[in-house]
Amino acid sequence: MSALSSHADGESQEVKRKRTEKKGLLERLADGPVISDGSYCFVLERRGYVKAGYWTPEAVVENPDAVIGLHKEFARAGADVTQAFTFYASEDKLAAAGNTAAANFGVTNINKEACRLARKVADQYGTLVAAGLSPTPSYTEGKGKTVVQSEFKVQTDVFAKHDVDFLIIEFFSHLEEMLWAIEVCKTIGMPLAASMCIGPEGDADGHSPEECALAMAKAGAHVVGVNCLFDPTMSLRTVGMMKKALSEAGLNTYLMCQPMPYHTPDVNKFGLIESPENPFALEPRLLTRFEIHKFARDAHEMGVRYLGGCCGMESYHIRAIAEELAPERVGCLGAASKKHGPWGESLRGSTRPSMALRQGKDYWSKPPATGRPFSPIFSSPLAS
Numbered sequence: 001m002s003a004l005s006s007h008a009d010g011e012s013q014e015v016k017r018k019r020t021e022k023k024g025l026l027e028r029l030a031d032g033p034v035i036s037d038g039s040y041c042f043v044l045e046r047r048g049y050v051k052a053g054y055w056t057p058e059a060v061v062e063n064p065d066a067v068i069g070l071h072k073e074f075a076r077a078g079a080d081v082t083q084a085f086t087f088y089a090s091e092d093k094l095a096a097a098g099n100t101a102a103a104n105f106g107v108t109n110i111n112k113e114a115c116r117l118a119r120k121v122a123d124q125y126g127t128l129v130a131a132g133l134s135p136t137p138s139y140t141e142g143k144g145k146t147v148v149q150s151e152f153k154v155q156t157d158v159f160a161k162h163d164v165d166f167l168i169i170e171f172f173s174h175l176e177e178m179l180w181a182i183e184v185c186k187t188i189g190m191p192l193a194a195s196m197c198i199g200p201e202g203d204a205d206g207h208s209p210e211e212c213a214l215a216m217a218k219a220g221a222h223v224v225g226v227n228c229l230f231d232p233t234m235s236l237r238t239v240g241m242m243k244k245a246l247s248e249a250g251l252n253t254y255l256m257c258q259p260m261p262y263h264t265p266d267v268n269k270f271g272l273i274e275s276p277e278n279p280f281a282l283e284p285r286l287l288t289r290f291e292i293h294k295f296a297r298d299a300h301e302m303g304v305r306y307l308g309g310c311c312g313m314e315s316y317h318i319r320a321i322a323e324e325l326a327p328e329r330v331g332c333l334g335a336a337s338k339k340h341g342p343w344g345e346s347l348r349g350s351t352r353p354s355m356a357l358r359q360g361k362d363y364w365s366k367p368p369a370t371g372r373p374f375s376p377i378f379s380s381p382l383a384s
Contacts, residue, residue, distance in 0.1 A: 022126070024128070024165060024166070024191065025128055025165060025166045025191045025193075025222075025223075026191050026222060026254075028080060028128070029223070029254050029305045029306065032305070032328050032329055033300055033304075033305050033306075033307060033325050033328055033329060034080045034081065034305060034306050034307070035078055035079050035080050035081070035307055035308060035318065035321050035322055035325070035329075036079060036080070036081040036083065036130070036258060036306060036307065036308025036309075036318075037071075037074035037075075037077075037079040037081055037082060037083055037308060037309075037318060038074055038079075038308060038309040038310075038313030038314060038315060038317060038318050039309060039310060039311050039312050039313045039314070040057070040067075040070060040083070040085045040087065041055045041057075041087055041088075041311060042279065042311040042312045043070060043312075043314060044059055044066060044067070044070065044085075045279070047066065049062070049063045049066045049067075051099065052279055052280070053097075054088075054097040054098075054099045054102065055087065055088055055097075056087075056088050056089065056093065056094055056097050056099055056102040057085045057086060057087055057088065057089050057102075057110055057114060058099070058101050058102040058105050058110055059085065060085050060110055060113045060114040060117055061105050061109060061110060061113050062101065064113065064117055067085050067114075067117050068117050068120065068121060070315075071117065071118060071121040072121055072124075072125075073315035073336075074315050074318055075121055075122075075124075075125035075127050075334065076125075076315070076334045076335040076336040077315040077316065077318040077319035077322060077334045077336045078318060078319055078321070078322025078323070078332065078333055078334030078336070078337065079127060079308070079318050079322070079334070080127055080128060080332070081127055081128050081129075081130050081308070082118045082121050082122045082125070082127040082128070082129055082130070083118065083129075083130045083131070083132060083168065084111070084114040084115045084117070084118040084129060084130065084131045084132070084164070085114045085117070085118075086110070086111050086114045086115075086131050086132050086133075086134075086155065087132060087134050087171070088134045089107050089110045089111050089114070089134075089155065090107055090133075090134070090136050090138075090151045090152070090154070090155060091106070091107045091151060091154060092136050092137045092138045092151055093134070093136060093137055094106070094107060094110075096137040107154055107155060107158075108154065108158055111131070111155055111158040111159070111162075112158055112162055114131070115129065115131060115158065115159065115162035115163065115164055116162065118130075118131075119162070119163050122165075128165040128166065129163065129164050129165045130164070130165065130166050130167065130168050130193075131155075131158075131159040131162075131164045131167055131168070132167065132168040132169065132170050133152055133155055133156070133167070133168075133169045133170070133181050133185065134170065134171050134172075135171060135172050135173065135174070135177060136148055136151045136152075136177070138151055139174065139176075139177045139180075145180055148177065148180055149180055149181075149183070149184050152180070152181050152184040152185070153184055156184055156185055156187070156188055159188065159190075160188040160190075164190065165190070165191075166190050166191035166192065166193065167185050167188075167190050167191070167192050167193070168192075168193045168194075168195065169181045169182060169185060169192070169193070169194045169195065169221075170193075170194075170195040170197070170227050170228070170258075170310075171195070171197045171227060171228055171310075172194075172195070172196055172197055172203075173196070173197050173198065173203055173204040173270075174203055174204055174205055175196070175203050175205065175207045175211070175212050175215055175216075176205070178194060178196060178212070178215075178216060179215060179216070179219050181194075182194055182216065182219040182220055182221055183219070186219075186220045191222050191223075192220065192221050192222050192223070193221065193222065193223035193224075193225075193256055193306065194216040194219075194221035194223070194224050194225075195224070195225050195226055195227040195256055195258065196209075196212050196216075196225075196226050196227075197226070197227060197228045197229055197271070198212065198226060198238060199226075199229070199230045199234050199235075199237075199238055199267075199269065199271055200234065200237050200238050200241065201269040204270075208241070209226075209238045209239075209241040209242050209245075210241055210242065210244070210245035211245075212224075212242070213241075213242035213243075213245050213246055213253075214245055214246065214249055214251070216253075217246060217249075217251050217253040218251075221253065222253065222254060223253065223254040223255070223256045223305075223306050224242060224246075224253050224254075224255065224256065225239050225242065225255050225256030225257050225258070225304070225306065226238050226239055226242075226256075226257060226258070226259075227256075227257075227258035227259070227308075227310045228258070228259070228260055228271070228310035228311055229260060229264075229267075229270070229271025229272050229273055229310075229311075230259055230260065230264050230267070230271050230272070231259055231260060231261075231262060231263050231264040231265075231287070232257075232259045232261075232287070232291070232292075232294075232295035232298070232299075233265075234259075234264055234265075235257050235258075235259035236257060236259075236295070236298055236299060236302060236304075239255055239256075239257050239299075239302065239304060240302060242255065243255055243302065243303060254305050254306060255302075255303060255304045255305060255306070256304065256305070256306035256307070256308075257299050257304045257306070257307060258306075258307070258308040258309055258310045258313075259295070259309065259310060260272055260309070260310050260311055260312055260313070261286060261287040261292065261309055261312050261313045261314070261317050262282050262285035262286060262287065262312060263285045263287065264285070265378070266378035266379055266380075275379055276379050276380070277379060279311075282312060284370065284372055284375060286312070287317070288364075288368055289316055289317060289319070289320040290320070290343070290364045290365065292309075292317045292320040292321060292324075293320050293321075293323070293324040293342070293343075295307075295321075296320065296321040296324040296325055297324055297325075300325060300328065307321055307325075308321075309321075315336065316336075319334060319336050319337060319340065320342075322334055322337070323337060323340070323342040324342070326342075341359075343359065343360055343361045343363075343364050344358055344359035344360065344363065344364055345359055346359075347359040
């Protein structure tokens with residue numbers, strides 16, 4: 001019986017057993033690859049629950065069923081982690097966004113509810129709950145370390161009280177602010193993953209990926225890497241630079257990579273955020289599930305042990321990661337694979353002969369046509 005045909009009532013007994021072992025993040029990483037979930041801001045914006053430009057997470061209070069539904073989609077896809085929707089939930093960001101609803105709810109209420117929703121799904125699927133810190137307007141406004149760290153502490157105080165398994169510091173473009181965040185997070189004694197929002201050219205202040213990796217690891221992060229704004233190819237190139245520096249320094253810190261699912265060969269140092277298509281016309285750049293298969297395999301062979309996705313990464317992309325790494329994660333396929341099958345396996349049952357022939361890796365490894373005859377090959381990123 002194949003791994004994909006072993007499901008009963010949504011999940012096999014082996015999946016249920018694996019999901020109830022309750023190993024922590026570092027234990028799971030020691031065992032093999034850990035799969036995180038995907039996008040919340042972008043996906044929920046498309047569904048009408050998040051406002052673009054603000055990107056704040058008051059949906060956990062306003063529309064909790066929508067957030068729970070997305071948590072479940074990622075868990076069913078095979079994710080090992082359910083990340084609480086706490087992105088940009090700092091008091092200064094809520095105020096700066098000018099979003100009255102978000103500001104009225106407040107960071108404590110939003111983050112408390114985000115942790116509660118994530119735990120509810122995690123208890124059902126056996127996933128780990130992660131809560132995250134994001135960059136603050138106070139940093140870019142030059143308000144200094146004390147003010148910035150006070151913004152972080154309001155959030156970590158909530159996380160410490162609400163049954164979180166580990167912390168993620170993500171989407172940081174300034175190494176200095178990242179290090180300030182690590183300093184705060186270390187005080188609550190949880191495993192810590194630190195993820196810069198950079199490409200091969202490094203952070204906004206000129207620090208190279210190598211410098212960032214070494215600084216994060218030496219500051220106390222257990223997992224280091226990159227997330228967002230760049231595609232898998234560019235993100236893995238950046239992680240490769242980090243890996244080399246860590247290895248040469250004798251540091252065995254775990255690596256993580258959570259790219260965007262959009263092709264970005266034409267972006268500048270600041271990634272897709274400067275693209276004219278961002279955020280409302282990115283679909284022509286979207287990676288297929290099979291390109292995500294390739295990302296998962298390339299990342300694993302590089303030694304990346306924490307894999308997931310950022311803005312735009314849907315549950316079927318996460319399912320592709322889980323299916324590609326199924327040999328390394330025996331018994332850990334998600335329930336969503338019951339309705340699928342890697343490399344088009346399910347098409348064998350099609351009553352249309354031409355469709356039945358479209359199964360197998362050889363067929364789906366071919367680059368897809370764009371279907372857009374009058375679109376430019378590359379865009380011209382806006383000046384920063």
